[in-house]
Amino acid sequence: MKEQKIGKEEFFLLVGPAQFAVTSGAVEVIAARIGKGEKLNVPLGKRVPIRALEDTVLQVECEPDKLTKMEGSSIPAEWDALAKRVVGERRDGRLYSIVVLGEVDTGKTFFSTYIANRLLHHLKRTAILDCDTGQSDIGPPGTFGMLVMKKPVVFLTEEPATYLYMLGAHSPGLHFLPALTGLAAMLEKARADADALIIDTTGWVQGDGGRAIKKSKLDIVNPDMVVLMQRGTELEHLVKHLPKERVVRLPVSKKASSTSQMERKSLRELVSVRYFKGAQKMEIPFSRVFTDRCYFLTGTPLTLDGALHAERLSAWEGSLAVTAKPLTPDVSKGWPKEIGRVTNFVAGDEKGLMVGLLDDKQNCLAIARLDEIDFAKKCFRLRTPFSGSPEQVRGIQFGSLKLAEDGREAGFIEPGSI
């Protein structure tokens, strides 16, 4: 721990892991004020600019050379001008929405946090919707998380999500419809709970899928402002239809660091492991819940020799048969032809599946890991940090990601397989 004096309007950069406490004076970190007696932890992999609002003394704990003086602010002045513009344009009783677009590693989350904090100086209710399910900062990976902020926040990962929506995948690629449904659902909540909403998006902005999903999102939100964080002109194709005054172009900071595939995976797992820390086991009978985004428990029960579970699905969908081992003609040869084509699911393949726990209005209460479907006792065995009563859970929403018991990534289940 060392003492660091910082003169008013001086700027420092602190690289995590590190922490500091304000002994006297006050500083600003990503537009969040940290005053006398307050502390900040900077996690590994994060770095923050510190601006002294007045002559300040800090007690700093960090690795050597990880606290460095900067010549000036690393935050462009136009960011503050943008916040002022939002405050000026916003009308009472109407949500002001901002969509932030950019490729991966362009600083979208940092910008979103800064603007949200700055807006909180003027607005009572500011929200951030994190739609980047592959690099979630609000809520666990595979989810949309929305934080309705009561106070400025430095690291979004440190705050529990106000609302969650399970996409069930790290990319909207095979989940276009849930991604758009989730966006619409969260937008509805933001209209009720916030004065301004900043929507942080995935870095998928090119190609068929990137163009299709981003255009659809812009159409659904119809944002008051679209912020392009671009290195050149790589995002211009997404905003050709928008009035010029609604599009703001910001250069990507040279300080925005690139992360490798494995670093991104490690960061995802850090968030996921933390989410599932202290998770409890929960058992939910089939009879008490509906299932969503799956065929399982949506048909009419069937009895088939050799199957642990079977049900007749709708019309040409045929039947779902769960067996202990992959289905062979020997097992199915006696089954009646009226059951149609058979989708076979092998019991145990569901182990580790990420599921959403829904309430009776289909709000996502929490994310869970499916330990097992007990087909004999007709119940789901789950592991979840949800602290409410199992009776609150009215729906089980199937995802496509698999998780280890501690929350680490463990592969996928093929969509449509159960």
Place this chain on the structure above:
Amino acid sequence: MTFKETEFPATLKYLKAAMAADPDPLLIKEVLAQIIKLYEAVPLYPGIANMCAAQAVKAVEPKDVAVGQKIYFQKGNVSYLGTVAEKTADGLKLKAVKAAEEDVSVSLKDMSKVKAINEKILEELWPSLVFEKVK
């Protein structure tokens, strides 16, 4: 709408190109096996499976094949697919050979249309999508 919401057409285009480049059923069957293996490994990312599949089978010079590598080649009118068990300056010995009953020894100068099959392409291109089986 001209945007595709599926990678299926891209898979078909790749197969069409592979068949046009070399219509040998032995090689095409291996190409299909690689596509299926990749899709089963990452069913959420058919685009990545396609990208890896397109790089899983590559033309190489006979001198560049390595021990342990799965390769395809033609010798005269006969095609072979197998794993290189031994290699010398002049030739190599192939094991687990398809299109021949027994292991085969071949001189490098007799080999043509050599392709190396990279069975670890996903690990190389997208290591973050390789997982241990859930216990």
